[in-house]
Amino acid sequence: MSWIIAACGVLLTAGAVLAVVRAEKGPSILDRTVALDIVVTTMIAAVALYAAVERRADVVPVLVVLSLVGFVGSVTVARFASVEPEGEGRVRTREEVAAEDKARREAEEEEERRRVSGTDEHHGGGAEGEVR
Amino acid sequence: MSWDTVADVASAICLLGGAFLAFAAGVGVLRFPDLLSRMHAGTKPQVLGLVLVLIGLALRLRSGGAVWALVLVAIFQMLTAPVAAHMVGRAGYRTGKVRNDLLVVDELTNDLDRVVREDDERPPA
Numbered sequence: 418m419s420w421i422i423a424a425c426g427v428l429l430t431a432g433a434v435l436a437v438v439r440a441e442k443g444p445s446i447l448d449r450t451v452a453l454d455i456v457v458t459t460m461i462a463a464v465a466l467y468a469a470v471e472r473r474a475d476v477v478p479v480l481v482v483l484s485l486v487g488f489v490g491s492v493t494v495a496r497f498a499s500v501e502p503e504g505e506g507r508v509r510t511r512e513e514v515a516a517e518d519k520a521r522r523e524a525e526e527e528e529e530r531r532r533v534s535g536t537d538e539h540h541g542g543g544a545e546g547e548v549r
Numbered sequence: 550m551s552w553d554t555v556a557d558v559a560s561a562i563c564l565l566g567g568a569f570l571a572f573a574a575g576v577g578v579l580r581f582p583d584l585l586s587r588m589h590a591g592t593k594p595q596v597l598g599l600v601l602v603l604i605g606l607a608l609r610l611r612s613g614g615a616v617w618a619l620v621l622v623a624i625f626q627m628l629t630a631p632v633a634a635h636m637v638g639r640a641g642y643r644t645g646k647v648r649n650d651l652l653v654v655d656e657l658t659n660d661l662d663r664v665v666r667e668d669d670e671r672p673p674a
Contacts, residue, residue, distance in 0.1 A: 418557070418561065421561045421564070421565060422564075424565065424568070425564050425565055425567075425568035426568075428565075428568035428569055428571060428572040429568050429571050429572070431572050431575060432568075432571040432572040432573070432574055432575030432576075432594070433571075433575065434575070435572075435575030435576055435578065435579045436574070436575045436578050436579070438579055439578045439579045439587070445584070445641075445644070445646055447584055447637055447640055447641050447644070447646055448584055448587060448646075450637060451578060451584070451587050451588050451591045451637060452578050452587075452591075454591055454595070454633065455571075455574050455575065455578055455591045455594065455595075458571065458574070458591075458594045458595050458598070458599060459571045459574075459575075459594065461599060461602075461622075462567055462568065462571050462594065462598065462599065462602045465564075465567075465602045465603060465605070465606045466564060466568070466602065466606075468606055468609075468610070469560060469564060469605055469606045469609040469610070472609060472610060474610050474612055474614070474615035477610075477615050477618045477619060477622075478618065480603075480618075480619070480622045481618060481621060481622050481625065484599075484622050484625045484626050484629070485625060485629070487629075487633075488625075488629035488630070488632070488633050491633040491636070491637060492632065492633050492636050495633070495636035495637045495639070495640040496636065496640070498640040498641075498644055
């Protein structure tokens with residue numbers, strides 16, 4: 418019996434780890450939702466396995482709650498999923514973030530220099546953020 | 550060999566089957582190329598795998614109240630899994646996550662095209 422339990426545990430763990438890898442890679446938020454749905458289902462199976470091994474009937478309400486919570490999560494995310502620009506759903510590396518910061522700072526400095534040199538000065542106008 | 554042993558063996562087989570389906574879903578969701586095929590892989594443990602695991606647990610517990618709660622879990626999952634899959638699939642279609650080159654049949658796009666064409670052809674009121 419014990420090696421069967423061990424095999425079940427290994428299979429469940431491997432499945433959950435693979436799903437988490439997809440949740441990390443997943444190009445869009447919906448891929449991540451599907452992957453995390455699988456993680457929740459695997460968790461339900463793991464809790465059921467524990468209850469079966471220990472013959473504990475008092476964990477069964479946990480299964481009811483988990484099966485409801487997984488549903489709420491994926492429906493909410495699907496409801497608010499929108500069109501993402503290409504590459505938006507990816508976690509950026511430190512170098513990319515640094516390059517973006519540098520480009521933005523240079524653009525700001527350029528703006529500042531143009532403002533100080535007064536090539537395109539403009540007068541008056543409403544206050545910034547004013548509601549007209 | 551008593552009935553208890555038989556139930557325990559059947560329960561072990563069911564638990565193994567459910568765990569294998571969860572593993573298959575993990576492999577599928579990692580290796581499949583687009584959202585719809587990943588969803589297809591993900592539904593394996595959501596219904597059949599869960600039902601197998603719950604049958605295994607019920608065979609092991611063998612007490613009335615707990616088994617009814619497990620039936621409740623299975624019914625909840627069968628009611629909610631299609632709703633969640635429908636919502637995810639619809640959001641995926643609308644945000645362009647469906648890869649047309651992998652589809653054999655795409656009835657939704659055909660139907661939407663036909664509706665748009667009929668709208669265009671209708672004489673203005």
